[in-house]
Amino acid sequence: MSRIIYNHDELGYYISSATARKDPLESKKGKNCYLLPKNATFTKPPKIKKDQLARYIDNKWQIESIKIEEQSKPTLSKLKAQKILEITSDRKSYQYSDITHKGKSYKNSQSTQNKFFNFINNSTGSIDWRLNDGDWVTLDRAEIIELSQIILNKEAKSYKAESRLFDLIEKAGSEDDLKQIKWQSL
Secondary structure: OOOEEEEEOOOOEEEEEEEOOEOHHHHHOOOOOEOOOOOEEOOOOOOOOOOEEEEEEOOEEEEEEOOOOOOOOOOHHHHHHHHHHHHHHHHHHHHOOOEEEOOEEEOOOHHHHHHHHHHHHHOOOOEEEEOOOOOEEEEOHHHHHHHHHHHHHHHHHHHHHHHHHHHHHHHOOOHHHHHOOOOOOO
C-alpha cells in the first residue's frame, strides 16, 4: 500500500502531491513506515475554488481567499498597433518570397536583392546563380536586370497593398473590424 504526501512551500501554501517513499531502515525491520520530507504532510488539503489557496499552518490546512484581477482588454489603439506589426510581417514575407521567372525558381531575400542590385551597379558581365532546386545558372546582365524589375515590381505591389491595409486599420472602429483585415496574396 502506498501513501500520498502533500507538499507545501516555506509559507505553507500547497504545491503538489506525490507518492511517499518507504523508510528503508524501518522497512528492514518489517514495519510499514513512510518518509515525510520537510514542507510536506500526510494530511490531504481541502478542495479549493479558483479564488482560494490551501495553506498548511499549525498542523492543519486552512483556506485563504485571494483576489484574482481580470486582465484588462487591450485598447483599440494597442490592437491597431499589433495589427500593423502583423501586416508588416506579412508584407515582408510576401516581398521576400521566392520568384519564378521563365520556369525557374529564384531565391528572393533581402540579401539576394542586395546582390542583384550591387551586380547591376558594379558589373557588366555575367554571374553564376544557384536556384532553389540546387542547380546553377549563368545569368547575364540582361537577365539580372529582368529579375531586378520583377523584384522592384513585387516590392512596389507589396508596399501599395500594405499602405491600403494600414488605411483600413486606421479607419477600424472595433476589434471585429481589425479581425477582418488580412494580408492577401497578390
